[in-house]
Amino acid sequence: DAGVIQSPRHEVTEMGQEVTLRCKPISGHNSLFWYRQTMMRGLELLIYFNNNVPIDDSGMPEDRFSAKMPNASFSTLKIQPSEPRDSAVYFCASSLRGGGEKLFFGSGTQLSVL
Amino acid sequence: GENVEQHPSTLSVQEGDSAVIKCTYSDSASNYFPWYKQELGKGPQLIIDIRSNVGEKKDQRIAVTLNKTAKHFSLHITETQPEDSAVYFCAANQLGGNQFYFGTGTSLTVIP
Numbered sequence: 186d187a188g189v190i191q192s193p194r195h196e197v198t199e200m201g202q203e204v205t206l207r208c209k210p211i212s213g214h215n216s217l218f219w220y221r222q223t224m225m226r227g228l229e230l231l232i233y234f235n236n237n238v239p240i241d242d243s244g245m246p247e248d249r250f251s252a253k254m255p256n257a258s259f260s261t262l263k264i265q266p267s268e269p270r271d272s273a274v275y276f277c278a279s280s281l282r283g284g285g286e287k288l289f290f291g292s293g294t295q296l297s298v299l
Numbered sequence: 300g301e302n303v304e305q306h307p308s309t310l311s312v313q314e315g316d317s318a319v320i321k322c323t324y325s326d327s328a329s330n331y332f333p334w335y336k337q338e339l340g341k342g343p344q345l346i347i348d349i350r351s352n353v354g355e356k357k358d359q360r361i362a363v364t365l366n367k368t369a370k371h372f373s374l375h376i377t378e379t380q381p382e383d384s385a386v387y388f389c390a391a392n393q394l395g396g397n398q399f400y401f402g403t404g405t406s407l408t409v410i411p
Binding site: 189216218227228230233235240241276278287288289290291292293 | 333335340341342343344345348388390397398399401403404
């Protein structure tokens with residue numbers, strides 16, 4: 186299996202622009218997580234999907250952030266408008282059934298908002 | 300909610316020595332404890348995990364121990380090699396729960 190695939194690997198944008206991050210989970214996994222990693226706050230869970238349905242979005246920082254999972258093999262995380270404080274590494278992860286199951290991470294998207 | 304603390308934040312060892320990283324958790328309902336290794340520019344990679352019905356698990360040079368009573372678990376790396384240099388994260392999770400609570404990470408440097 187190719188693992189969790191994220192794109193782009195790097196994104197540099199200007200403040201106010203829309204940013205879309207993409208994720209393809211491991212085939213057969215039905216739980217998908219979006220995390221943000223910064224030096225200050227470590228790994229933060231933003232949102233979690235189970236069977237394509239958002240279950241817990243309490244970690245989404247503001248209305249500027251939105252996430253979708255239109256099918257079992259694709260998810261997006263959108264930031265509109267982006268701000269410099271959104272600069273971080275964003276990881277997508279997937280697991281077979283969520284809690285208690287092995288969680289596999291993608292390589293991440295390094296986002297820089299200037 | 301769960302609170303996971305990880306120590307030390309940085310660790311340097313000579314090649315061939317052992318390295319130990321410790322984590323504590325607060326919620327007795329947590330029963331799944333994975334460890335991740337993150338190399339520079341990469342995502343966290345699962346290296347070993349343990350469930351609460353087991354006290355120890357080994358995989359070659361890596362072992363994890365769990366003390367449910369004291370609510371702490373540890374990662375042990377023996378015969379360290381330079382390629383073991385990375386940031387290591389512990390996490391706690393409940394079976395049936397979606398939230399993984401991560402420690403703050405330990406930056407391990409193995410000196411050749």
